[in-house]
Amino acid sequence: MKKTIFMSFIAFSFVSCGGASQPAEAPWIVDRFDDVKVIRYEVPGFEELPLEQKELIYYLAQAARCGRDILFDQNCAMNLPVRRTLETVYEHYEGDRGSAEWRAFEKYLKKVWFANGIHHHYSNDKFVPEFSEEYLLSLIETIPEEYFGDELNALRGAVCIAIFDPDMYPTRLNQTAGDDLLLTSSSNYYCGVSQSEAEKFYAAMAAADAGNPEPVSYGLNSQLVKDRKSGRIYERTWKVGGMYSAAIERIVEWLEKAQSVAAEPQKSTIASLIEYYRTGDLKKFDEYNIRWVKDTLSNVDFVNGFIEDYGDPLGRKASWEANVNFMDTEACRRTEIISENAQWFEDHSPVAPQYKKKKVKGVSAKVITVAMLGGDCYPATPIGINLPNADWIRKEYGSKSVTIDNITYAYDMAAHGNGFNEEFVLRADDRERMDRYGKLADDLHTDLHECLGHGSGQLAPGVAGGELKSYGSTLEETRADLFGLYYLGDPKMVELGLIPSLDVAWAGYAKYILNGMMTQLARIEPGKNVEEAHMRNRKLICEWCYERGKADNVIEWVEQDGKRYVVVNDFAKLRALFGEMLHEIQRIKSEGDYEAGRELVERYAVAVDPELHAQVRERYNALGIEPYGGFLNPDYRLVEQNGKIVDVEIIYPTDYVEQMMDYSKNYSFLPLKN
């Protein structure tokens, strides 16, 4: 069994807010470097929470920061030695901090922090430093050796190779069909194991468990290692007493404190997460997930663990991530309406009857306010979450789905007035609709994608769910996006009072097509193809609809004053195309039709038109907008009186470097090599 992927990175908000919003006192963007902007976010409503919930958030937020090193090491085995070398220099260097080379050094370090390693967080390519190895060594020489320590001193050569040798660790995640995806990826999930060896290893595990209706997610929480001498292949489990123990122990300590202030049923949920971290037993993880998904009432909620498998070329091993949040009751009304009508949406979807769920179970949906981001959710974060990932748990118990409102709000504020729409949207009525309804269309599409899209549909008998292999995540995101797009333009949305008119959908459609066919290319380096699953899924949908709608001119390329624009001429027909495509994608998933899935992705989702690509990058770069965003966390402080906690204070830092150095000092528990 292989789990599918349920986390959305739709967050790439270009819309500016509709005129009424007030300019904030402090700037929303606190730092910018390379292709990245760092945005602060606010936590409205925190002050009004009861003390025990504030305290719970405080402890969970501590636990959320303790696994940061795990992710660094998962992303590449050299990440921790590189980061610590650079940080030691950054902290102790007393020479010229104004030179061009120093600024290049500082920028590189900022990028490593942002990406949790030496590879770009989105493209997976290794960063190219804009300073020389000689320069780095000259900085290091001025600093007393004891600041580095023996272990780090001994790794100096390897650190330099990791940073400067372009042939070493070139990509974190290679997905090129035909390559050995494990031996050519620099992530640390497999050690000395070839792709076929790993596939065999897990196929044997699955075979031994064949017929079990409740299969665990094999390999989710371990590194797979081949012993050099004996050739034996075995797992090193991430647990207390196992790999990454030093960090996991700290996570557990904070979870225990959280447990002490939590109320039932959350108290038991946290207890079972602790048990899983202690044993590494994936059955316990499932038990925890079942408790977690059933608890839809606790105001404070959290994610903490090895959850998403985007970083593993085989889609099996999960990166560590964390998120602490509480409910945004007002905004929740929107997703409640969607949830209450889940069965109607399933029944009316354009999917073949045999692939519809007869009964849609437990679709819960919340709008949340995030209080802390950690691991693979920090600083770059998804704006929607749908968990757990195990198919059988989703089927039996449903899933919990959230959209994160204070993050999308911060994105929006940061994008306000950046000139994007003026540059890329040809028609004034599209621009107006986007200005007016862009945020609502985005939010609703995310809700539909997360609350209904991923949870919809069912597999044909005998299909286990892993058949689509490396195309699985792209096709799964495609399916969820199509479900959202199709219903965004349904009159039912107006009837339910979710949108004032279908103009909201047309704003969303125009923006989606623009992004999928054009503007998302701004985030891809020249000469590269589209690799990331969500980007592929958007391109797949748009290009497919473009081709299918060509006879009716549904989507059209327009050239004006030497610039290319993409416009939607017929929104209703476009919606019909979304429906047709959803029908086919659901069929592919339900039947596990690998060949058809591969064909679609390879044909529509991968290759980039170099001329268009160059133009988009040029126009985009001229606007000076960084294509990626990430977030600065707030801090929390316990307020004590006579040894008793009387309040938890929230503090909003504004300095990215300070926060990163603080985390590296106070939340770094792992040895250099793990």
Ligand code: ZN
């Ligand atoms: Zn998704």
